[in-house]
Amino acid sequence: MRCKILTLLLFLATAAFLAGTVTAVPGTDGVTRSAPADPVPGAEFDVKLTISGERPLVVGIVETIPEGFDFVSTSHTPDQYDVSGQKIVFAVINETEILYRVKASSSGLDTFTGTWIDMLSQKEGSIAGTGGIEEGSTPTPTPTPTPATTPTPEVPGFETFFTALTLVIAGLFVVLLRNKEEGGRVERGTYYLIYW
């Protein structure tokens, strides 16, 4: 029994290690948005975008501010942002933070959305969820439609598959161990195949 527990722990540790290994890829890990939870209607407030990852970093960002909100300014390099309607686009080169200022609508609360594309890897994602201005919101790792060509998200796809596979194998392993201990009808050959 002790041997089996040790084996299980070793197996799960190996799976965790392997899962961790495949996530260690270059490029941006994600972009998060920080902003006041309840901006005063009609008042200006700052929005901070934080780009995580190690340099070199080259990322494209599209922020879409709600109807009725107005872009005011940004501390970002002048030729590395542009504004078109409710869209604010940023080119982020070796920077990890963007601060921009907007003026809230008269009603205050509304939805900010945003997407990012890492130009040095195949990764891309969403910046924040919907339903209001969220403080420290986390990115959604799933790829989103891009303005032009949509690339094949190689790494995230593999990562997801691998993680799912690891969990399935771990689950099967635990079930088989339990069956064995409970006198379940586990074929010896099958048992060893999964066991080691």
Add this chain to the structure above:
Amino acid sequence: MVLIGSTVPLTVMPAIATGIPGDDDGNDNITEKELAGNILTYMLGEGDLSLDELRDAAHVYAYWNGVPRTIVDTAERTVTIYKPVKKIVVLSSDGARALRILGDEDKVVGISETIKRHPYYFPEMSQKKSVGTWKEVDWEEIVSLEPDLLITYATGSINADLAAEKLDPFGITVVGLYFYVTDEYEQIFDELEKLAILLEKEEAAEKYLKWHDEYEARVHDFIAGKEKPNVFMTYTGGSIGKIMEIASYGPGAIDYTLCEKAGGRPITEDFSTKYPKVSAEWVLTENPDIIILKSGDVFGGWDNETEPADLIAQMMVGKNWDDINATENNKIYAVPWSITNGLEHIYGEVLLAKICQPELDIDPTEVYKEFLEDFLRVEYPEGKVLVYPLLAT
């Protein structure tokens, strides 16, 4: 397959302009401003660059300091890469081995028949599309594969100049590299380093060169001050028993150089030509301590001992060499042709050193095994005869 003659223009594909994607002013330097501008227009759904092109531009900016990568190939052509190489056509097995050493075989989309015939050494590459032979290729097929880079020999039927003439209009870069030694050993190292620059594989090239240099230094240090045996090196295509004019290597020939590096004294040292023909009587007079017979039609060793044994037996026919030192001391060896000229030539050097100086504490087979398993990443083929008769380890 329709083979196109050199006078027929390729019209199946549109010509493609070269240059760094996003280098708006075309000065071969993508600046932060240019990159940012292209990112902004792309993110707004405007602009001319695709996401792939934009990523290439970002790569060049971030990792190449914003400028293209340039080398001078062995055909003395300036070769410039403006974006990361993602697809390669390689027309020689020597080039294919270089790609495996650099770890870029997964980028290969097209090969020559020579590579297709060697699935053992090129398990993945040999499955790729064949675009022809060493002397005739289907240019349209190459263009249709849309490679970024074509690797061919500097000279020969499909030389780099000819290939460039055909493929430059389609934005396909051609590089002429041999990856076998034709003149100086430095050449093969330079070629590997140059390809590594184009493919951003400098670390892999460095690893190979370090491995090579370490063995070479051990051989060099060991043979220093040792008495040098007299060595006669010859080669055959299989008819050596029928002729009395025997081919050999003189000063300046690669095999001659290798023999010296391995601690032997070539008996042809007084010749003034690289490839002198000598008589059996002359060899008899020189009385070599060792004879090395290279076979010209063997790739990576023999499958049995019979073939190299037969080659040696054929060589001995009618030559009256029974009383020379090499015969009396059983120091006549057959070796595969590729061991002295290819990227594995350090195996050849260690092997010759072991033959000339048997006390050398290096097992040549281990060197070859390391070459295959650590650099070509194929399993060592047990049972291959890489020298006959086998050396005592």
